[in-house]
Amino acid sequence: MLRLPPFRYHRPTNVSEALALMSEHGDEAMYVAGGTDLVPNMKHRLFEPHHLIALKSIEELRGIQEIEGRDADDAILRIGAGETLTAVATNKKIQEFFPALAQAAAHVAGPQLRNSGTIGGNICLDTRCTYYNQTHFWREALGFCLKKDGDVCHVTRTGKKCVAAHSADTPPVLITLDATAMFVGPEGSRELPVEDLFVADGIRNTRRMREEILTEIRIPLASATRRQAYVKLRQRKSIDFPLLTVAVAADLDAKDTITGITGVVTGLGSRPKTLTKWSEVAEGRVLNEELIEELAERAHRQCHPLENMIVDPDWRRAMIPVFVQRALQQVAQD
Numbered sequence: 001m002l003r004l005p006p007f008r009y010h011r012p013t014n015v016s017e018a019l020a021l022m023s024e025h026g027d028e029a030m031y032v033a034g035g036t037d038l039v040p041n042m043k044h045r046l047f048e049p050h051h052l053i054a055l056k057s058i059e060e061l062r063g064i065q066e067i068e069g070r071d072a073d074d075a076i077l078r079i080g081a082g083e084t085l086t087a088v089a090t091n092k093k094i095q096e097f098f099p100a101l102a103q104a105a106a107h108v109a110g111p112q113l114r115n116s117g118t119i120g121g122n123i124c125l126d127t128r129c130t131y132y133n134q135t136h137f138w139r140e141a142l143g144f145c146l147k148k149d150g151d152v153c154h155v156t157r158t159g160k161k162c163v164a165a166h167s168a169d170t171p172p173v174l175i176t177l178d179a180t181a182m183f184v185g186p187e188g189s190r191e192l193p194v195e196d197l198f199v200a201d202g203i204r205n206t207r208r209m210r211e212e213i214l215t216e217i218r219i220p221l222a223s224a225t226r227r228q229a230y231v232k233l234r235q236r237k238s239i240d241f242p243l244l245t246v247a248v249a250a251d252l253d254a255k256d257t258i259t260g261i262t263g264v265v266t267g268l269g270s271r272p273k274t275l276t277k278w279s280e281v282a283e284g285r286v287l288n289e290e291l292i293e294e295l296a297e298r299a300h301r302q303c304h305p306l307e308n309m310i311v312d313p314d315w316r317r318a319m320i321p322v323f324v325q326r327a328l329q330q331v332a333q334d
């Protein structure tokens with residue numbers, strides 16, 4: 001049986017209290033929301049915080065509501081970071097305006113984990129790798145790895161860069177919808193586009209400072225007019241992390257001509273990857289089979305999966321155009 005290391009559990013009821021606890025305990029503390037990722041990681045001794053600061057009782061992190069802006073274009077849907085994935089997947093407004101987000105949330109893990117796991121935890125999720133998400137005993141036998149306790153990456157066989165994979169389902173969709181993330185820290189609050197939040201470093205792949213709390217996600221309601229799709233490759237139809245996730249959103253005019261299109265893939269490298277030159281190729285054209293194949297071919301050329309997951313990287317690469325085509329076909333048929 002894997003046991004948790006000892007820790008003290010704190011349950012603040014507001015953001016200021018949580019920040020004060022974090023500044024009091026410094027490097028010895030971590031935030032926990034649903035705990036569906038952090039707790040197993042603690043059992044594997046990937047993290048051993050002496051203090052856990054629970055975010056679940058903080059009302060400011062709850063709620064899903066429309067907020068009007070100064071003019072109609074500024075209106076947003078606000079999703080509190082503490083909302084569970086079940087709440088996101090089943091919320092009527094999200095299903096109506098951002099169906100791809102509802103689907104992405106509904107495809108995370110299994111029902112029990114979605115009932116506890118939050119969208120904030122999904123965005124702040126640690127990266128994953130075959131050589132990292134293992135017990136201490138397993139990792140020690142291999143001499144540990146660059147991400148934790150060692151000095152070599154067993155995927156690239158160098159000591160230079162950790163390539164653990166970004167493995168969260170909702171961020172690619174949020175990027176295609178131009179969503180932003182709100183953080184509150186000791187220095188005040190700041191808003192970052194979700195696209196700019198991630199960096200290509202498997203050890204720590206977000207720009208969130210460790211004391212900062214993700215409080216809410218803001219999605220422009222203007223993005224609701226986009227046609228959206230989300231598809232996921234995984235070993236089994238439930239519970240598994242993505243081996244590949246593809247999110248697409250496209251703006252089409254009255255004649256079904258594309259006026260803008262974004263494709264984002266994840267599960268490959270340490271950050272979600274926005275596929276390049278899609279707009280250049282697609283704008284002004286109708287999303288027919290020929291264009292779908294062209295865009296899928298582009299995605300295939302741009303993506304090179306590594307041995308950071310249990311399955312064969314060549315097979316994963318072969319699946320990229322297949323899943324991109326599926327996502328684009330959904331958009332075309334919408």
Ligand SMILES: Cc1cc2nc3c(=O)[nH]c(=O)nc-3n(C[C@H](O)[C@H](O)[C@H](O)COP(=O)(O)OP(=O)(O)OC[C@H]3O[C@@H](n4cnc5c(N)ncnc54)[C@H](O)[C@@H]3O)c2cc1C
Nearest residue numbers: 033034035036037038109117118120121122124168169214
């Ligand atoms: C068997 C299994 C299968 C899974 N499958 C998937 C899957 O298919 N897709 C997927 O995306 N995920 C999957 N997960 C991971 C996890 O369940 C989800 O990503 C979930 O959304 C994490 O949310 P949480 O609230 O439980 O995060 P926690 O475990 O509480 O926290 C995760 C990390 O985020 C930080 N954090 C959490 N909330 C905040 C916040 N508001 N501000 C700042 N930091 C914060 C924590 O400090 C921690 O570092 C799986 C997990 C398991 C155990």
